[in-house]
Amino acid sequence: MKNEKSIQVLGAFGTKAKGFGTTSFLVNPTTAIDAGNLLDALEERSIEIENIYLTHSHLDHIVDIAYILDNYFSLRTKTLNIMGLPETIEAVKESFLNDTIWPDFSTIKLYGKDEMVIKYIEIKEGEVYQISEDETITPFLTDHTVASCGYIYTKENNSIMITADTYSLENVQKIIENDKCITSLILECSFSNNMKELAIESKHLTSELLFEQLNKFQRDDFSLYINHIKPTYREKIYSEIEDFKGKWKPKVLNDKDFITF
Structure with missing residues (x-):
């Protein structure tokens, strides 16, 4: 990692396109949040990933689980733990790694070992999981439209809050205003303002919807980052963020960015 208290953005966008990766963050060399762009970003280094915390089951957040296992199957020496809400784990098992769409790696042993390639672990809202000392x-x-969660990643009493896909920020506001250790916040902005109805229906945000909710926050003493922009509309969304940001100073994320917190 570039900095002791930083994470790397492996994929920053809301759908795949040439040169644009979907959501994934590397919080340390063995732990990622979401798996939208692990293969292209990490290549063979992806064999070091031991834990993936999923926000939800949509394809742009899980897709590279399949490809990092397929490409580097013989090189993996440790089980890959897939963590998520019970509904997310169920969806991945039944609709993705199910021996129909892709092999069920939870029933396949690591190359030359007795341990399985994948282990599924259900997580609970609000529970603190220790990932290192x-x-x-x-x-x-x-x-969101399916069961979903964000994550607060904390290192040495400093935290970064990653919402992933979301429409309402009520829970985000409640948490961040009661936790001053959170110094950075990553929020989505998927659509341009002329697509407001689609954003609401699919439980995503436009710049207008985003800053309308942010302006209700009592706290503004944190760094604000924006991701999950749809590449096709990115220039229009960038312009609209400038129009609606007001007092905020957001940074729009790109693949390969580092966030220090």
Whole structure:
């Protein structure tokens, strides 16, 4: 990692396109949040990933689980733990790694070993999970079309809050205003303002919807980052963020960015 208290953005966008990766963050060399762009970003280094915390079951957040296992099957020496809400784990098992769409790696042994390639672990909202001596990750519920959560990643009493896909920011506001250790917040902005109805129906945000909710926050002493922009509309969305940002100073994320917190 570039900095002791930083995470790397492996994929920053809301859908795949040439040169644009979907959601994934590397919080330390063995732990990722979401799996939208692990293969292209990490290549063979993806064999070091031991834990993936999923926000939800949509394809742009899980797709590279399949490809990092397929490409580097013989090189993996440790089981890959897939963590998520019970509904997310169920969806991945039944609809993705199910021996129909892709092999069920939870029934396949690591090359030359007795352990299985994948282990599924259900997580609970609000529970603090220790990922190293000085690192924790805590899921919190978000507002999307399927069961979904964001994560608070904490290292040495500093935290970054990653919402992933969400519409309402009520829970985010409640949490961040009661936890001053959170110094950075990553929020989505998927659509341009002329697509407001689609954003609401699919439980995503436009720049207008995003800043309308942010302006209700009592706290503004944190760094604000924006991701999950749809590449096709990115120039229009960038312009609209400038129009609606007001007092905020957001940074729009790109693949390969580092966030220090």
